[in-house]
Amino acid sequence: MTTSTATCPHCGAGLVPIVYGFPAPDAFEQVARGEIVLGGCMMYPGAPDDGCPTKGCSGPTVEEPARTR
Ligand SMILES: [Zn+2]
Known part of the structure; x- marks a missing residue:
């Protein structure tokens, strides 16, 4: 696996894997x-x-799709 150096556009924190x-x-x-x-x-x-x-941050860096349920 390659290590991503992406950071949160909202608070600048380094992103971590989402489980x-x-x-x-x-x-x-x-x-x-x-x-x-x-x-x-x-x-x-x-x-x-x-x-x-x-x-308290926005979390995922991509927009969440509209909830269907
Ligand atoms: Zn953030």
């Missing part, structure tokens, strides 16, 4: 360390691979 699906127990520790972001159980087309680890 989708049911998170493993240690995933929460990784979230606490700002190493990953949880993307939730819902996967949608065009879901971003990386997101902003900053709480």
Whole structure:
């Protein structure tokens, strides 16, 4: 895997991988360390691979599609 150096356009924080699906127990520790972001159980087309680890930030750097449900 190549390491991305992308940063959040909103707060400038380095982006971290977004983990989708049911998170493993240690995933929460990784979230606490700002190493990953949880993307939730819902996967949608065009879901971003990386997101902003900053709480309260806009999160994923791409616009979320309109919720269908
Ligand atoms: Zn951000």
